[in-house]
Amino acid sequence: MALHSRREIISYNSFPMEEARLRKLRELRERGVEPYPHRFEVTSTIGEVRSRFEKDPPGDARVRVRGTAKRVSRTEGGYVVRLAEEDVEILVYTEEENLKQGETYTFEGRLARVEGKLSLVEAGLSEGQTVSIRKLKGEYDLDPKGEEVSLGGRVVSIREMGKAVFAHIQDLTGRIQIYLRKDVLGEEAFRLFRDFVDLGDILGVRGKVFRTRTGELTVEVEEFKILAKCLNPMPEKWHGIKDTEVRYRQRYLDLIANPESRRVFILRSRVISELRRFLEENGFVEVETPILQTVASGANARPFTTYHNYLEMNLYLRIAPELYLKRLIVGGFPRVFEIGKNFRNEGVDRTHNPEFTMVEFYAAYWDYKDLMEFTEKLILRILERVVGGLRIEYMGREIDFTPPFRRVRYFDLLEEKTGKGKEFFLKDEKGLRDLARDLGVEGWDRITHAKLIDKVFEKIAEEELFQPTFVMDFPKVLSPLAKTHREDPDLVERFELVVAGYEVANAYTELNDPIDQRERFLQQIREKEKGDEEAMDMDEDFIKALEYGMPPTGGEGIGVDRLVMILAGTDTIRDVILFPHLRPKGQP
RNA sequence: GGGUCGGUAGCUCAGCUGGCAGAGCGCGGGACUCUUAAUCCCGUGGUCGCGGGUUCGAAUCCCGCCCGACCCA
Numbered sequence: 001m002a003l004h005s006r007r008e009i010i011s012y013n014s015f016p017m018e019e020a021r022l023r024k025l026r027e028l029r030e031r032g033v034e035p036y037p038h039r040f041e042v043t044s045t046i047g048e049v050r051s052r053f054e055k056d057p058p059g060d061a062r063v064r065v066r067g068t069a070k071r072v073s074r075t076e077g078g079y080v081v082r083l084a085e086e087d088v089e090i091l092v093y094t095e096e097e098n099l100k101q102g103e104t105y106t107f108e109g110r111l112a113r114v115e116g117k118l119s120l121v122e123a124g125l126s127e128g129q130t131v132s133i134r135k136l137k138g139e140y141d142l143d144p145k146g147e148e149v150s151l152g153g154r155v156v157s158i159r160e161m162g163k164a165v166f167a168h169i170q171d172l173t174g175r176i177q178i179y180l181r182k183d184v185l186g187e188e189a190f191r192l193f194r195d196f197v198d199l200g201d202i203l204g205v206r207g208k209v210f211r212t213r214t215g216e217l218t219v220e221v222e223e224f225k226i227l228a229k230c231l232n233p234m235p236e237k238w239h240g241i242k243d244t245e246v247r248y249r250q251r252y253l254d255l256i257a258n259p260e261s262r263r264v265f266i267l268r269s270r271v272i273s274e275l276r277r278f279l280e281e282n283g284f285v286e287v288e289t290p291i292l293q294t295v296a297s298g299a300n301a302r303p304f305t306t307y308h309n310y311l312e313m314n315l316y317l318r319i320a321p322e323l324y325l326k327r328l329i330v331g332g333f334p335r336v337f338e339i340g341k342n343f344r345n346e347g348v349d350r351t352h353n354p355e356f357t358m359v360e361f362y363a364a365y366w367d368y369k370d371l372m373e374f375t376e377k378l379i380l381r382i383l384e385r386v387v388g389g390l391r392i393e394y395m396g397r398e399i400d401f402t403p404p405f406r407r408v409r410y411f412d413l414l415e416e417k418t419g420k421g422k423e424f425f426l427k428d429e430k431g432l433r434d435l436a437r438d439l440g441v442e443g444w445d446r447i448t449h450a451k452l453i454d455k456v457f458e459k460i461a462e463e464e465l466f467q468p469t470f471v472m473d474f475p476k477v478l479s480p481l482a483k484t485h486r487e488d489p490d491l492v493e494r495f496e497l498v499v500a501g502y503e504v505a506n507a508y509t510e511l512n513d514p515i516d517q518r519e520r521f522l523q524q525i526r527e528k529e530k531g532d533e534e535a536m537d538m539d540e541d542f543i544k545a546l547e548y549g550m551p552p553t554g555g556e557g558i559g560v561d562r563l564v565m566i567l568a569g570t571d572t573i574r575d576v577i578l579f580p581h582l583r584p585k586g587q588p
Numbered sequence: 589g590g591g592u593c594g595g596u597a598g599c600u601c602a603g604c605u606g607g608c609a610g611a612g613c614g615c616g617g618g619a620c621u622c623u624u625a626a627u628c629c630c631g632u633g634g635u636c637g638c639g640g641g642u643u644c645g646a647a648u649c650c651c652g653c654c655c656g657a658c659c660c661a
Contacts, residue, residue, distance in 0.1 A: 214623085
């Protein structure tokens with residue numbers, strides 16, 4: 001950890017906002033209270049405490065309740081009402097307009113937990129028989145009976161009440177209210193909290209769990225300890241952080257302030273976890289292969305270059321692990337997989353980040369048809385475990401992941417869209433160029449024939465595939481690592497899984513004929529000479545491995561970021577990568 | 589690479605045809621032992637992204653640059 005420069009320390013003093021916090025830090029130390037202590041015994045996470053005393057309502061539970069609106073607040077796409085019946089409160093999320101504080105209303109809606117609190121969502125005004133809020137909460141919000149807990153978390157709200165203080169502390173698993181009373185803590189400790197604890201501080205608390213009159217789960221604090229003083233002001237509690245630049249550059253603030261952001265990254269973690277578990281359950285062995293490579297091959301992309309000082313040679317960051325994983329199949333591992341980063345030296349936009357996460361897996365004695373079935377099972381598993389259903393909404397449309405997914409041949413799809421068949425695309429280069437020009441394909445008059453086919457396909461076919469679709473049997477010229485199709489020498493046994501217009505997975509029956517593989521690499525070199533900078537590089541050592549014999553093998557890569565984007569409902573890759581690439585800017 | 593929009597207090601934002609830099613939250617002080625966007629009283633907070641130009645006068649108009657978002661290629 002670098003030391004703070006003198007300049008930074010001085011600059012703190014010039015900010016009046018932080019002056020008060022620095023003063024508190026100093027005074028704490030003068031009183032012998034260390035603002036950054038080494039340890040505090042924590043017995044559980046906040047989420048664990050909540051789940052112990054809070055039952056989840058069934059997904060389809062609809063109820064009607066009646067109560068007085070204690071407060072009506074605007075929220076995204078509607079209002080949230082604090083509805084009380086004899087002090088016991090429930091939150092109601094509704095789109096009803098003109099609700100007034102102090103009025104009594106009857107609402108009907110779906111019972112759900114929002115941020116841990118039992119709430120009525122998608123609610124509307126209603127009439128008729130109601131269920132008591134007190135009874136409802138009694139059913140799902142259990143009595144903690146003063147159980148002792150010890151928790152740690154960040155202070156995210158403070159409400160001072162004279163000789164008592166309410167606050168909320170938050171960790172990744174949730175947030176919980178804490179209640180500090182002067183007569184419980186004693187004069188000295190109570191004053192320490194009132195005078196020195198700020199929004200944003202990391203706090204350890206020990207005390208008894210109870211419910212307040214309104215029904216909120218709360219820790220009555222008997223002892224607390226400042227675990228880390230926060231010296232900067234926190235983002236605003238109600239709006240969070242909206243500035244995309246701050247969200248990406250200071251992701252920690254985004255995670256503290258925006259629950260949606262926390263949700264996405266927890267989802268991402270679960271997807272990767274389920275992927276790994278499913279592959280392991282099916283006999284795949286997790287391996288790690290080089291990221292620094294002497295030849296960057298295995299995909300059509302330009303690599304990042306770096307330099308090894310000791311060996312005095314250029315090295316490349318991998319664009320794909322493929323050729324190393326297949327060496328392991330040669331080596332006798334029957335099923336291997338790797339989850340990790342690939343690096344591609346290309347533009348940054350909504351769907352591309354220069355480093356991105358792939359899972360690649362290879363199974364000896366499988367072909368691409370085995371992989372299609374396996375992919376369906378894999379996706380099914382992730383959907384069931386992570387999302388809890390096979391239909392999801394994405395960008396306002398429904399995606400149905402119920403297997404089997406649609407299967408369509410590459411050239412059948414093109415013929416369906418253009419009326420032109422395989423012969424046209426593979427033989428009539430001039431006609432294809434004219435078509436590309438008409439479609440507005442960039443560089444239609446410069447790029448190679450192979451690239452032209454690829455671009456036209458992306459433009460007219462891929463983007464329109466919204467439901468999960470296997471596009472099968474690609475042209476050989478686009479697939480230098482895939483085995484020639486058993487029925488058509490112009491094609492290879494390859495498929496892409498396209499969902500919502502994104503290429504989510506790419507798989508082949510792997511080419512295991514070393515002579516053919518050498519020919520394909522040579523063809524790629526010719527493409528490179530014709531100006532295709534993304535054409536694949538020759539890897540002699542890989543061919544040598546194939547010469548020893550690789551069993552018939554199926555191999556597949558899945559773009560984890562894009563899969564997570566679809567499941568998280570975002571169309572920006574930066575929303576699913578914790579620290580996306582941005583142009584550097586001075587210290588934030 | 590081209591176009592459009594944006595960058596104003598710690599955060600979220602307003603600021604009209606150029607005329608004293610604003611609000612809410614936060615922050616500081618005070619009251620309050622069941623509050624929860626707490627409430628009430630008083631106070632505080634600025635390199636208007638950066639640099640140049642026009643003007644008596646620029647957050648505002650013009651030019652260049654930086655950073656970001658979106659669209660196009």
